[in-house]
Amino acid sequence: MAQMVTGQVGAEGPYWDALAQGRLRLQRCTGCGVWHWPAVWRCGQCGSWDHEWVEQEFVGTVFTWNRTHHRFAGTEGLPLPYTTVLVELDGSGVRLQGLLEGPEDGLRIGARVTGRADRTPFGETSIPSIRWSLA
């Protein structure tokens, strides 16, 4: 499993393993087909314990965003200011956050983005995370 810094939320280990390899995999219930995010052990909709991890494209739409100017402890690895976007993925509809890279003209809710996997420096280590760019 990918090395964790502050810990994972729950059942999303395969997500981290894939992201560390530059890929995006998300959890879908094999019982009823619903996408789960955060990942679950048991599907609260149909009761199934069986899930598949499905490869997805880094493509979606900006759901919301913010731009950080204050140096909060734990963000020292990122130059200020930096913009974080929450993106609703095509296909699954799951929302994933990432840092925005490249030109920011045209940043708005509803803007189309594409992404890639990268790593964010954190202390002596780094954390796999997504970089989004305006399409």
Added chain:
Amino acid sequence: MSLSLSGKTAIAGVGYRQYKRGTAPLPERGVLVRAIVDACEDAGFDPADVDGFVSYGDDKNEPVRLMPDLGTRRLNWSAQVWGGGGGGIAGTFGLAAGAILTGQAKAVVIFRALAEGNSGRLAAAVMAHHLNDHMVGVGQVAPAQVCAMRAQRMFEYHGVPRGVCEELVRASYHHGSRNPDAIGYGKELDLKAFRTARWIAEPFRLFDCSRENDGAGALLMVSAEHARDLRKKPVKLLSVAQGTERGWGDLLENDDPALYATGGFRAIKDRLYDQAGLTPADIDVVQLYENFSAQGVASLIDHGFCTYENVAEVLKFENLIAPSGKLPVNTSGGNLAHGFVHGFVTAVEAIRCLRGESPNPVPGARTSLLAGGPGAPTVSSAIFGVD
């Protein structure tokens, strides 16, 4: 069998001590003991007879450790509401009332204490509850940032004008400027400074954010019958609701789209009003936990005081201030301008404003609504009343 708790318990004593962050004259537990004794003296009640305690937000002061200072004879009951943020603040009243009405305790102190020297920064403690690699990896480590994401959606997608935040912040500072105990005493909000203050996390500038204080607060709750024999006018708990619903919670920003930009209170609103037999129009004054300006606005919308459509007509400065406004909010200055000890000042003022002890009285006020911490995974609110 009727299980309603409405009107059956009352707050009989209030204690609140606040200091600039990092300057509490005693360690945290010492300040808390002072606040509890203050609350008991206010009520004319022997601190040794307090037999129950409840807090929220991961308070570190385990009640059993207070016993030697208070002279506690019996500790019959203690509890805490889940959650690291301010979402549990009003839920404490429900736990306390449940304990009293089922005979588990007779006199319960609701409290919260914070001193940076003991518990560190509140913002860091709250985030320790929620942080994970998903957030840290994208530079999201503070409550201000998490709330900024929601605020941006509320402004840009739901069309709430940003100016309503200024109206709310102005009202808080206006009240705080008239409260000798407030950090904002004697200072009206400088609008130019507000509009040009440094960015924290867009869309928030500095004065959109509450700033932490050291301090402690305590409220003494007993049965309504018992309260009649004590020194102060009883302020009854009319209703309380806590919780959430599917589509809201600590969900990695995957909340239901209709709920995402709210404060999280839609799940508890109907229970809150129905239990009291009241509607938003019946509320005389609101004490609003505003960790950030936009979340305060979202909370007022959630609680039914306005809508996305008419928010700009309702949330006007003149309308939000005592004594003349139709919807007086944060009459002591609130978290923004009175002080922020994890929101406890809003609970304190929810009681004082019905006793005639507010620095900005609302004439004839008989009901107050305490809107708890917005944006928390589980939230809570309460309504109080006087005869």
